[in-house]
Amino acid sequence: MEQQFTRRGFLGATAAAPVALQAAEERPAILGGKPVRTGGFPRWPIVGQTEEPALAEVARSGKWFRGSGKQVARFEEAWAKITGAKYCLATSSGTAALFTSLNALGIGPGDEVLVPPFTFVATINVVLLQYALPVFLDTDPETCQMDAGKIEAAITPRTTAIIPVHYGGNPANLDAILAVSRKHKLRVIEDACQAHLAGWRGRNVGNWGETGCFSFQESKNLNCGDGGAIITNDEALMGRCYSFHNQGRKWKGGGEEFSYASVGCNLRLTEFQGAVLLSQIARLEEQSRTRERNAEYLDSLLREIPGVKPQRTYPGCTRHNHHTYVFRYLKEHFAGMPKPMLLKALNAEGIPGRPGYSPLNTVPFIKKVLEGPAYRRLFSKERLAQWNERNQCPGNEQLCRESVVFSHQCLLGPRTDMDQIAAGVRKVQAHAAEIAKA
Ligand SMILES: *Cc1c(COP(=O)(O)O)cnc(C)c1O
Numbered sequence: 001m002e003q004q005f006t007r008r009g010f011l012g013a014t015a016a017a018p019v020a021l022q023a024a025e026e027r028p029a030i031l032g033g034k035p036v037r038t039g040g041f042p043r044w045p046i047v048g049q050t051e052e053p054a055l056a057e058v059a060r061s062g063k064w065f066r067g068s069g070k071q072v073a074r075f076e077e078a079w080a081k082i083t084g085a086k087y088c089l090a091t092s093s094g095t096a097a098l099f100t101s102l103n104a105l106g107i108g109p110g111d112e113v114l115v116p117p118f119t120f121v122a123t124i125n126v127v128l129l130q131y132a133l134p135v136f137l138d139t140d141p142e143t144c145q146m147d148a149g150k151i152e153a154a155i156t157p158r159t160t161a162i163i164p165v166h167y168g169g170n171p172a173n174l175d176a177i178l179a180v181s182r183k184h185k186l187r188v189i190e191d192a193c194q195a196h197l198a199g200w201r202g203r204n205v206g207n208w209g210e211t212g213c214f215s216f217q218e219s220k221n222l223n224c225g226d227g228g229a230i231i232t233n234d235e236a237l238m239g240r241c242y243s244f245h246n247q248g249r250k251w252k253g254g255g256e257e258f259s260y261a262s263v264g265c266n267l268r269l270t271e272f273q274g275a276v277l278l279s280q281i282a283r284l285e286e287q288s289r290t291r292e293r294n295a296e297y298l299d300s301l302l303r304e305i306p307g308v309k310p311q312r313t314y315p316g317c318t319r320h321n322h323h324t325y326v327f328r329y330l331k332e333h334f335a336g337m338p339k340p341m342l343l344k345a346l347n348a349e350g351i352p353g354r355p356g357y358s359p360l361n362t363v364p365f366i367k368k369v370l371e372g373p374a375y376r377r378l379f380s381k382e383r384l385a386q387w388n389e390r391n392q393c394p395g396n397e398q399l400c401r402e403s404v405v406f407s408h409q410c411l412l413g414p415r416t417d418m419d420q421i422a423a424g425v426r427k428v429q430a431h432a433a434e435i436a437k438a
Contacts, residue, residue: 028431029348031438036424037350041417044409045223048283054275064271066090071274076229078281082197083204085212085231087238090274091245094193094215095122096267097228098163101189101211102130104240107161109378114154114162114186116146116172117361117396122215123165123191124360128369131378133387135159136361139396142312144168144326144403147395148176154390155180161187166195166205169221169321169408173314174200174208189213193228196221197288199319206231211241216277221291221323221408222284224276227269291322291411294418298325298411301422307333308425309402322411326356328402335432339401342428345435346404351424356405361391 027033063069072090080088091097107113109131115123117136127134135154140147144167151162162181164172181188188209192198196214198205206212214220216227232238240262242251248264299310307330313320334342339355346353360366369375370384410417428435 026427026430028345028427028435029350030345030435031431035348035350036427037420039350041352041410042412044407044412045218045280046283046287048279050279050282051276054279055272058271058275066268066271066274069271069274071271071278072269075269075274075277075281078278079214079229080231082281082284083206083212083231085204085207086233087231087235089230089238089241089245090269091228091230092267092269093226094191094213094217094220094228095126096245097193097211097213097215097230098122098126098189098191099129100241100245100265100267101213101230102126102132102161103244104237105161105187105189105210107132107187110158111160112156112158114146114151114159116163116165116167117359117391117393118144118167118357118399119165119191119360120193120357121360122193123163124366127163128366131374132160133158133370133375133379133383134366135387136391136393138393139399140173141328141395141399141402142309143170143173143314144311144399145170145172145314146177148173148180151177151180152184155184155186159184159186161189163189163191164209165191165193166198168311168324168326169195169198170311170313171195171198171200171205171317171320173316174205175314175316178208194220194323195321196284196323197319198317198321200316202318207233210234210237216273219407221288221321222277222280224273224280227273227277287412288321291408292320294411294413294415295320295322295325297415298418298421301418302327302425305422305425305429307429323408324356325406325408325411326403328399329404330402334429335436337432337436339404341436343404345428346424349424349427351421352410353404353406356403357400359393359396359400361393361396
């Protein structure tokens with residue numbers, strides 16, 4: 001379509017339109033203005049060409065269980081290779097990987113296990129399922145990871161293990177965590193459920209502790225609906241993990257069909273899930289690179305906005321896998337807006353920021369579990385009474401008040417998506433006083 005502008009008409013249009021346009025464009029969406037963005041973000045999971053034939057093949061083969069098929073074993077080999085670990089065991093979930101690790105390491109009733117409060121509940125549940133006491137370490141708000149400087153003060157003679165979580169795919173401060181853990185002989189179980197290709201000093205996370213645990217639940221950067229894996233470089237430990245996840249059956253040599261070496265459970269991955277993982281794994285590296293590129297660009301845009309602090313990494317981090325993208329906002333730069341209001345204003349602009357975790361150290365259900373008969377039998381009154389005082393996490397509270405979290409699929413689109421996220425934050429900030437008043 002051709003448009004004819006006379007000089008007069010053009011001037012007339014520019015004189016009147018921009019004011020109206022500006023008003024429409026700049027009015028915050030939450031107050032009835034036009035949103036910065038109306039399109040969606042990439043959907044997740046991504047279904048490619050290979051999943052369906054791979055699933056059909058497993059279905060036709062009639063080999064649906066890891067004991068009869070080859071998919072799970074092939075996946076284990078592939079995941080060990082990608083992560084650089086000697087051994088990999090697939091499990092039915094990330095929770096199962098953590099639970100198996102605790103069992104194989106003999107972490108159990110009466111023990112204390114150090115955990116972060118800024119994590120998914122599974123990290124804590126596995127400790128409680130073992131009748132051990134989860135002791136919360138404070139969070140470093142700058143990185144969203146456990147504050148390694150506070151570990152030593154939390155250790156007692158009963159502390160046997162620590163579960164660092166590489167929250168969001170950003171490695172926890174492994175140098176400091178490993179140094180204190182060695183000194184006090186703590187077992188280290190890395191919760192790498194969100195950290196599929198994350199690296200520390202050039203080596204994949206999950207390789208630094210006794211075991212590293214991954215999740216392949218649907219929301220994770222590598223997924224098959226539900227699934228998990230343990231990696232380790234300790235052969236004997238792998239044997240114990242295998243036995244526990246498969247009803248106490250021996251790892252190698254198998255033994256008799258109905259012969260059992262130890263207590264166990266059924267936490268096996270199925271062949272269907274193995275096949276989906278083998279499809280998904282082929283795209284993992286490329287997707288990760290896209291996320292990294294976009295996250296780096298978004299960091300550079302957000303750093304320019306006063307009162308906006310993108311998540312930091314520790315110097316040892318050589319790869320952040322961006323399961324989430326997190327920034328903190330400082331209220332005083334946003335007219336004192338509380339987080340729910342900020343999120344509502346951002347969401348209205350089409351920017352899908354979410355609140356992220358609430359503090360796990362204060363959830364009532366844990367207290368209730370500790371007040372139950374099992375814990376009262378296992379732990380003295382004094383120890384249970386001290387538990388509350390030991391779990392003060394001011395850094396974590398600050399992070400929970402200030403964090404705005406984006407899921408990883410927001411980083412899978414074009415670079416212009418990042419421009420729009422930043423534009424949304426800038427717009428909400430420019431109108432913060434007006435929004436806060438409304
Ligand atoms: C997802 C997740 C888990 C649990 O994994 P599932 O596969 O859902 O059982 C554990 N820890 C963290 C940090 C997670 O994000």
